[in-house]
Amino acid sequence: MRKLKAYTIDETPCRIKLDAMENAGTMPEEIQQEIAEAARTAQINRYPDPSAKQLKQAIAEFWNIDAEKTILGNGSDELIQAIILAFGGPVLFPVPTFAMYEIISRALSQEVATIPLTKDFSLDPDRLIRKARETKARVIFLACPNNPTGNRFSDEAIRKILDKANAAVVIDEAYFDFSGTSFLPSLEAYPNMIILRTLSKIGFAGLRVGALIAAPEVLSELNKIRLPYNINVLSQAAAGIALKHKNVLEQQISLLISERERLYNALSQMPGIVPSPSETNFILFRTDTDATGIYNKLKQAGILVKNLDKPGPLKNCLRVTVGTPEENNEFVRQVQQILATDLHG
Numbered sequence: 463m464r465k466l467k468a469y470t471i472d473e474t475p476c477r478i479k480l481d482a483m484e485n486a487g488t489m490p491e492e493i494q495q496e497i498a499e500a501a502r503t504a505q506i507n508r509y510p511d512p513s514a515k516q517l518k519q520a521i522a523e524f525w526n527i528d529a530e531k532t533i534l535g536n537g538s539d540e541l542i543q544a545i546i547l548a549f550g551g552p553v554l555f556p557v558p559t560f561a562m563y564e565i566i567s568r569a570l571s572q573e574v575a576t577i578p579l580t581k582d583f584s585l586d587p588d589r590l591i592r593k594a595r596e597t598k599a600r601v602i603f604l605a606c607p608n609n610p611t612g613n614r615f616s617d618e619a620i621r622k623i624l625d626k627a628n629a630a631v632v633i634d635e636a637y638f639d640f641s642g643t644s645f646l647p648s649l650e651a652y653p654n655m656i657i658l659r660t661l662s663k664i665g666f667a668g669l670r671v672g673a674l675i676a677a678p679e680v681l682s683e684l685n686k687i688r689l690p691y692n693i694n695v696l697s698q699a700a701a702g703i704a705l706k707h708k709n710v711l712e713q714q715i716s717l718l719i720s721e722r723e724r725l726y727n728a729l730s731q732m733p734g735i736v737p738s739p740s741e742t743n744f745i746l747f748r749t750d751t752d753a754t755g756i757y758n759k760l761k762q763a764g765i766l767v768k769n770l771d772k773p774g775p776l777k778n779c780l781r782v783t784v785g786t787p788e789e790n791n792e793f794v795r796q797v798q799q800i801l802a803t804d805l806h807g
Contacts, residue, residue, distance in 0.1 A: 463569070465568070466565065466568055466569065467565075469562065472769075474766060476761065476765060477765070478764060478765045478766070478785065478789045478792060479783075480766060480767050480782050480784075480785050480789065480793060481766045481767050481768045481781075481783060482667070482768075483637075483662075483663055483742070483743055483744050484662070484663070484665075484783065485664055485665035485667075485714060485743070486783075486785045486786045486789060487665065487717070487786060488665075489665065489707070489710065490710065493703070493704065493707050493710065496703050497699075497700045497704060500700060500702070500703050501696050501699055504695045504696055504698075505695065506695050506696070508695070509691050510691050510693060510694055510698055511698060512690050512691055513533075513534075514534050514693040516698065516702050517671070517693065517697075517698045517701055517705075518673075520701070520702045520705040520706065521534070521661075521701075521705065524705045524708055524711075525638075525659065525673075527646060527675055530678070531649070531675050531676060531681065532673055532674065532675050532681075533674050533681055533684060533685060533688060534671060534673055534674075534692070534693050535671075535673070535674060535692060535693075536672070536692045536693065537662065537670040537672045538634065538636060538658050538659075538660045538662075538672035539566070540672065540688075541658055541672050541673075541674045542562060542563065542566050542603075542632075542658070543566050543570070544674075544684050544687045545630065545632060545656060545674075545684070546572055546601060547687050548684055549600045549601045549629075550572060550601075551567060551572030551573045551600055551601065552572065552573040552574065552575050552597045552598065552599045552600060552601075553574055553575070553600070553603065554574075554575045554576070554577075554590070554593060554594055554601070554602045554603075554629070555576060555604070556578065556579050556590060556608075557576045557577070557578060557579065557775075558579065558610060558774075558775055558776055559603070559608055559609065559610075560605050560608075560634065560636075563603045575593055575594075575596075575599060577589050577590050577593050578775065579608075579611070579775070583608065583613050583738065583775075584613070584616065585604070585615040585616070585619045585620075587618075587620075587622040588622075590623060590627075591626050591627055594623075594627045594628070595628075599627070599629045600629055600630065601630045601632060602623065602627055602629050602630070602631045602632065604620060604631065604633055604634065605636065606620065606633055606634065606635060607640070607641050607740070607741040607742045609636065609637070609742070609744075610744075610746055610776070610781045611746055612738050612739065612740030612741065612742045612744060612746050612781075613738065613739060613741065614641050614643065614741045617643075620633065621648075624648075624652045624654065624655055627654075630654055630655075630656055631652070631654055631656070632655075632656045632657075632658060633645045633655060633656070633657050633658070634658045635658060636659065636660045636662070636663060637742035637743065639664050640715065640718065640719055640741060640742050640743050641741035645657060649675065649676075649677070650677075653677045653679070653680070655676070656676040657674070657676070658672060658673070658674055658675075659672065659673045660672045660673070661701060661705075663742075664714070664715060665714060666700075666701055666704060669697040669700055669701050670697060671693060671697055671701050717787075718743050718784050721784050721785075721786075721790055722742075722745065722784045724790065725745055725782070725784055725790050725794070726739070726740065728790075728794045729745065729794075729797075732797065732798065732801060733801060734749055734750040734751055735747055735748070735749055736749075743783060743784045744781055744782060744783045744784060745781070745782055746779055746780075746781045747779065747781075747782070748778050749779075749780070750778070751804060752778075753770075753771035753777075753778040753779060753780050754769060754771045756780065757780055759796075760793075760796055763796045765792065765793055765796055767780050767781060767782045767783075767793075768782075768783075
């Protein structure tokens with residue numbers, strides 16, 4: 463525990479929040495009223511449905527998955543924890559990636575093994591398989607698309623790992639809605655595969671609802687570990703209503719994808735800025751100047767992005783969430799202004 467560092471979140475008040483991969487769009491007023499009514503009538507004096515049957519069914523219909531092969535968690539974090547508790551370590555993953563794989567593994571006293579991504583942030587499957595054999599890894603986490611790099615690892619690389627690794631292989635599809643590509647159709651072919659999804663990125667980060675899809679024999683073991691009543695009454699009610707409005711959510715996702723392309727093109731045209739291709743709702747970009755300086759100047763202007771600038775593969779890198787068109791315009795304007803000031807300084 464003494465060696466661990468807490469997962470830190472910048473809580474600086476800001477007018478434009480582009481640091482946490484949330485959907486900045488809100489549901490229309492009439493849907494918000496439906497959610498409010500569902501919350502008003504929710505029986506908060508009673509324990510919630512322990513398996514969240516209605517919400518599970520709504521999620522299954524939204525993503526076209528099998529409700530019987532799904533369990534829900536209090537965000538993906540709880541499901542990651544359950545997987546590591548069930549299978550134990552060593553836990554293996556490529557870096558850089560989602561910080562919670564390591565934090566949760568170490569908090570549960572499990573060994574951690576890593577391999578670096580290549581220079582262009584792609585995955586070397588042979589190197590990962592060798593490392594899995596050397597360390598006798600029990601769990602392999604692959605965020606696909608990956609956070610914070612934004613890219614999706616190749617299908618060929620992941621299939622090779624699924625075929626050859628003697629471990630549970632977790633495909634974390636937190637950003638599936640923005641890439642549109644999934645390993646779900648291969649679930650029956652790979653009984654060692656576990657898929658994670660979340661509602662957090664498409665507009666419901668505050669509800670803390672994650673989903674895990676796996677073979678029935680895996681689910682039966684994970685259900686022994688899953689905490690009872692882990693999805694609260696209000697989250698079950700609100701998410702159940704919201705997911706019925708699939709057309710509204712799909713419109714918001716489509717807008718975020720088109721804004722992502724616009725933002726990527728704008729960053730590409732800025733001197734000294736190199737954005738990474740993204741299949742998520744954020745863009746990682748590298749600067750040839752002081753990234754932390756740009757981060758601080760954006761913060762002074764009331765815009766919060768994620769500062770990833772530290773020695774290693776993310777040196778001089780920042781990550782920006784795709785916001786509303788107005789937020790993206792303001793972000794671009796401020797970065798252009800900062801770069802112009804630095805250039806003529």
